[in-house]
Amino acid sequence: AQSVTQLDSHVSVSEGTPVLLRCNYSSSYSPSLFWYVQHPNKGLQLLLKYTSAATLVKGINGFEAEFKKSETSFHLTKPSAHMSDAAEYFCVVSELGGWTGNQFYFGTGTSLTVIP
Amino acid sequence: DVKVTQSSRYLVKRTGEKVFLECVQDMDHENMFWYRQDPGLGLRLIYFSYDVKMKEKGDIPEGYSVSREKKERFSLILESASTNQTSMYLCASSRPPGQGPEQYFGPGTRLTVT
Numbered sequence: 001a002q003s004v005t006q007l008d009s010h011v012s013v014s015e016g017t018p019v020l021l022r023c024n025y026s027s028s029y030s031p032s033l034f035w036y037v038q039h040p041n042k043g044l045q046l047l048l049k050y051t052s053a054a055t056l057v058k059g060i061n062g063f064e065a066e067f068k069k070s071e072t073s074f075h076l077t078k079p080s081a082h083m084s085d086a087a088e089y090f091c092v093v094s095e096l097g098g099w100t101g102n103q104f105y106f107g108t109g110t111s112l113t114v115i116p
Numbered sequence: 117d118v119k120v121t122q123s124s125r126y127l128v129k130r131t132g133e134k135v136f137l138e139c140v141q142d143m144d145h146e147n148m149f150w151y152r153q154d155p156g157l158g159l160r161l162i163y164f165s166y167d168v169k170m171k172e173k174g175d176i177p178e179g180y181s182v183s184r185e186k187k188e189r190f191s192l193i194l195e196s197a198s199t200n201q202t203s204m205y206l207c208a209s210s211r212p213p214g215q216g217p218e219q220y221f222g223p224g225t226r227l228t229v230t
Contacts, residue, residue, distance in 0.1 A: 009156075032217045043120070043206060043221040044159075051217065090158065094217050104149075104219060108158040 002027050004093050006107035014115045019063075019078040021110045023091035026072060033074045034092040034104075035065055044090065050074065061085070086114045119143070120222035122207055128228045135194040137225050139207030146212045148190035149219065150174075150182065153204040165190055197229045 007022040025031060032051045036044040048059025055067040061084075065076045074091060091107040123138035141148065147166050151159040151174075161174030163182040171182050179201060183191045190209075194201055204226050208219040 034218060036221075041125075041224070041226070043223040044208075045221070046218050049218055103164075104159075104161070106158040106160075108156060 002031070002093050002095055002105045004091050004105055004107040006089075006091050006110050008110050009108065010111045010113070012113040012115060013081045015083055016080050019076070019081045019085065019112065021076040021089050021091075021112065023074045023076065023107060024072055025074060025091070025093045027093055027095060029095055032094040033065075033067060034094065035059065035063070035074075035076050036090045036092060038088045038090065038109075040087075047076070047089075081112075081114045083114050083116065086112055088112075120207055120209055120220050122205075122222040122225050124225050125223060126226050126228075128230065129194075129197050130230055131198060133194075133197050133229075135197050135227065135229075137192040137194075137205055137207075137227070139190045139192070139209075139222055140188055141190075141207075141209040141220070142188065143209070143211075143220075144187065145209035145220075146187070147210040147219075148184065149208040149210075150180075150190065150192045151206045151208065152176070153206055153224070159206065162192065197227075199229050201227065202229045203227060 003026045005024045034049045035047040038044045048057045050057045050067045058064045063078045089110045093105045120141045149164040150162045153159050160176050165171045165184045181193045204224050206224045207222040210219045
């Protein structure tokens with residue numbers, strides 16, 4: 001069965017310091033993995049995706065994530081936090097469904113606070 | 117850019133009312149989804165559709181139904197709203213297999229049932 005565990009429900013960092021949001025997954029097959037960001041009262045925006053190409057994936061706004069199969073991890077990082085990064089972040093694993101598309105499995109989210 | 121729109125950002129309904137939430141996407145996507153989002157629970161799939169007039173139950177379909185009469189529109193129906201259906205509802209769409217698995221989300225509808 002597919003599942004996603006976001007290891008921290010809340011992370012606080014100071015502006016200008018690195019960000020690390022941790023995600024572990026379980027999947028029966030070769031997964032596709034995603035990180036989405038949600039700002040308050042907004043929908044989810046795709047930050048980056050891994051779909052079996054390069055294991056280090058670069059996304060928007062300076063974020064990147066590394067797929068580590070041996071550790072079943074897909075942690076999200078950014079070298080230097082900005083105030084605008086304060087938001088909720090969701091890690092998602094996807095598998096090809098029994099119908100014609102991909103079904104998503106969401107983590108419970110990590111709330112990122114950036115301290116000025 | 118893909119655009120997914122939802123008919124209302126905020127909605128307040130009374131217990132027992134029939135509620136319609138509308139979602140429209142403009143990129144000719146085959147697949148459409150309805151989720152609800154609650155604090156500490158993440159997003160949970162209510163229903164999805166992979167073609168016009170086709171629908172599949174997700175993880176929490178009880179108390180909900182859906183309608184997809186046109187490819188671009190996917191409606192979520194609460195037959196008799198209850199207070200435990202107070203939540204944020206998110207619609208999403210995606211391309212067919214082989215064209216990218218990512219889902220594109222609308223801005224959400226925050227529904228309050230009193």
